[in-house]
Amino acid sequence: MNRAEPLILGIESSCDETGVGIVRGGTLLSNTVASSMDEHVRFGGVIPEIASRAHLEAIVPALDAALKEAGVTLDELDGIAVTAGPGLAGALMVGVSAAKALAVATGKPLFAINHLVAHVAVGLLAEQVFADGLPENLGALLVSGGHTEVLRVRGIQDVQMLGSTIDDAAGEAYDKTARLLGLGYPGGPVIDRLSREGDPKAIRFPRGLTQPKYMGTADEPGPHRYDWSFSGLKAAVARCVEQFEARGEEPPVADIAASFQEAVVDVVTAKAMLACKEHGITELLLGGGVAANARLRELTARRCASAGITLHVPPISLCTDNGAMVAALASRLVMDGAEPSSLDFAPDSSLPVSTVLLP
Amino acid sequence: MTTILAIDTSAIASAAILRAGAEGTEVLARFATEDTRSHAEVTAPAVARLLEETGLSGKDLDAVVAGVGPGPFTGLRAGLTVARTLGFAWCLPVHGVMSLDAIAADAVAAGAPERFLVATDARRKEVYWALYANDAGTPRLLDGPHVQRPADVVVDELLGAGGAVYGAGAGLYPEELSPVEAFARTQPDAVALGTLALERLARGEELLETEPLYLRESDAQVPGPRKKAL
Numbered sequence: 001m002n003r004a005e006p007l008i009l010g011i012e013s014s015c016d017e018t019g020v021g022i023v024r025g026g027t028l029l030s031n032t033v034a035s036s037m038d039e040h041v042r043f044g045g046v047i048p049e050i051a052s053r054a055h056l057e058a059i060v061p062a063l064d065a066a067l068k069e070a071g072v073t074l075d076e077l078d079g080i081a082v083t084a085g086p087g088l089a090g091a092l093m094v095g096v097s098a099a100k101a102l103a104v105a106t107g108k109p110l111f112a113i114n115h116l117v118a119h120v121a122v123g124l125l126a127e128q129v130f131a132d133g134l135p136e137n138l139g140a141l142l143v144s145g146g147h148t149e150v151l152r153v154r155g156i157q158d159v160q161m162l163g164s165t166i167d168d169a170a171g172e173a174y175d176k177t178a179r180l181l182g183l184g185y186p187g188g189p190v191i192d193r194l195s196r197e198g199d200p201k202a203i204r205f206p207r208g209l210t211q212p213k214y215m216g217t218a219d220e221p222g223p224h225r226y227d228w229s230f231s232g233l234k235a236a237v238a239r240c241v242e243q244f245e246a247r248g249e250e251p252p253v254a255d256i257a258a259s260f261q262e263a264v265v266d267v268v269t270a271k272a273m274l275a276c277k278e279h280g281i282t283e284l285l286l287g288g289g290v291a292a293n294a295r296l297r298e299l300t301a302r303r304c305a306s307a308g309i310t311l312h313v314p315p316i317s318l319c320t321d322n323g324a325m326v327a328a329l330a331s332r333l334v335m336d337g338a339e340p341s342s343l344d345f346a347p348d349s350s351l352p353v354s355t356v357l358l359p
Numbered sequence: 360m361t362t363i364l365a366i367d368t369s370a371i372a373s374a375a376i377l378r379a380g381a382e383g384t385e386v387l388a389r390f391a392t393e394d395t396r397s398h399a400e401v402t403a404p405a406v407a408r409l410l411e412e413t414g415l416s417g418k419d420l421d422a423v424v425a426g427v428g429p430g431p432f433t434g435l436r437a438g439l440t441v442a443r444t445l446g447f448a449w450c451l452p453v454h455g456v457m458s459l460d461a462i463a464a465d466a467v468a469a470g471a472p473e474r475f476l477v478a479t480d481a482r483r484k485e486v487y488w489a490l491y492a493n494d495a496g497t498p499r500l501l502d503g504p505h506v507q508r509p510a511d512v513v514v515d516e517l518l519g520a521g522g523a524v525y526g527a528g529a530g531l532y533p534e535e536l537s538p539v540e541a542f543a544r545t546q547p548d549a550v551a552l553g554t555l556a557l558e559r560l561a562r563g564e565e566l567l568e569t570e571p572l573y574l575r576e577s578d579a580q581v582p583g584p585r586k587k588a589l
């Protein structure tokens with residue numbers, strides 16, 4: 001195995017994107033993503049079984065496209081990497097089955113890696129954010145439709161979960177709210193757009209888990225100091241819409257959208273900043289699909305600037321779930337001397353962030 | 360000589376390498392689990408062990424054959440994903456065989472009557488089933504596959520009184536499905552599936568594509584319109 005500049009193919013199937021990416025060392029060669037998003041529109045959210053069915057149909061064409069785009073053959077690869085978790089169990093199974101089959105067919109080593117850490121590792125690709133390696137005092141704020149968390153990154157193999165959502169992911173809250181407001185799916189882009197026409201201060205929606213009993217103090221942290229909850233917010237939006245309707249008034253959709261977005265973005269960034277401050281984090285990577293949200297980027301940038309934190313945002317195509325981030329993480333691990341995973345591993349839908357690579 | 364790798368994960372996970380020659384079909388190596396819930400873990404490693412046992416590699420194979428179900432979704436997809444990906448990596452054709460045919464082939468070999476049913480466990484108190492004819496020693500699909508509650512399978516109407524139902528689906532619901540004792544725990548298996556595929560290829564028959572036979576829609580419900588508060 002070439003450990004100096006390994007050629008790695010990465011497979012991602014933890015949610016509704018079938019991603020295959022290829023990297024050589026820290027250089028991105030290809031990044032193919034097929035999404036089943038359109039098939040979820042009529043349901044207003046990701047349906048795991050529909051996503052899994054779509055993965056089966058998309059995986060071989062995605063492999064073919066990624067290899068062609070990179071101009072490499074399977075024989076030339078140094079290793080195969082795959083998301084082992086966290087994610088939707090049935091969806092993970094497809095990517096894992098494909099990766100194992102590729103490893104068997106080619107005899108190449110297999111690396112079963114952590115999806116969340118891969119979101120961070122994407123920053124290691126050349127011309128992305130950390131060309132010279134991970135900086136000191138690094139944190140990551142990952143906001144997506146499938147997961148939402150703030151991480152402390154001491155090294156690519158030393159990642160600690162500081163906080164996460166205890167119910168819906170932030171992107172999921174967008175989808176559910178968009179459905180309530182009759183705005184269709186996915187909710188993120190449409191709410192972001194409509195919010196520009198609304199008043200974010202029109203309605204004061206709750207910021208979940210911000211009461212003192214959850215927060216505690218820096219010295220005596222409460223049980224959810226850096227955690228989020230978005231289910232109460234969704235209920236508050238529903239109540240608000242009902243109150244307008246009960247009065248026979250048309251709900252002010254743009255104001256509700258803007259106020260909802262402000263509640264999400266405010267609490268996400270406030271808690272992330274608190275976690276950074278209390279853990280000496282001075283460099284923050286923003287990742288996940290919701291990193292595409294203009295208001296989230298804006299407020300994160302502003303709050304980072306005033307807290308003296310340097311913000312790094314990879315290109316959006318590498319923030320959303322993709323195979324290149326999986327390959328990027330495995331490539332780094334191979335360069336660091338990591339041993340491959342056993343072919344017998346089981347995908348783990350709740351894989352902890354402390355497990356970067358399965359044995 | 361034709362050498363194939365057969366995989367079925369519609370119930371248990373199984374895989375086999377088989378070779379058809381002048382003397383008939385030879386099973387070079389085989390693997391099967393008892394368990395019906397670990398397919399994503401075990402299927403590809405099993406293929407690796409079969410290759411090791413036989414000393415063969417992908418370039419020694421002529422095709423990959425996969426059971427296309429019906430079967431529980433996640434497990435079924437594991438086998439189809441492995442089969443399709445191996446076919447892609449080895450540049451081999453990948454053929455499908457309906458998984459219940461595997462049990463039907465074994466049933467015919469054991470002297471099944473002229474008409475018989477095959478049933479497997481579909482979970483949620485239902486069975487997958489199909490109606491077959493014993494066509495001079497080869498199974499011929501007459502109807503199905505379907506997914507139904509055992510009580511709704513009209514065995515007497517399809518087979519007459521005392522009809523024979525083969526497969527673990529019948530064994531699970533003996534009251535409704537008059538199981539053939541010797542087949543009351545039989546699951547679709549890659550050896551039977553591969554043997555059947557080789558026979559069909561030898562006769563010049565077209566095999567199926569590898570589209571999965573889910574038979575059920577995903578459980579997703581299209582959300583109804585939100586009730587307006589008035």
Ligand SMILES: [Zn+2]
Pocket residue numbers: 115119144146147288289320321
């Ligand atoms: Zn993600």
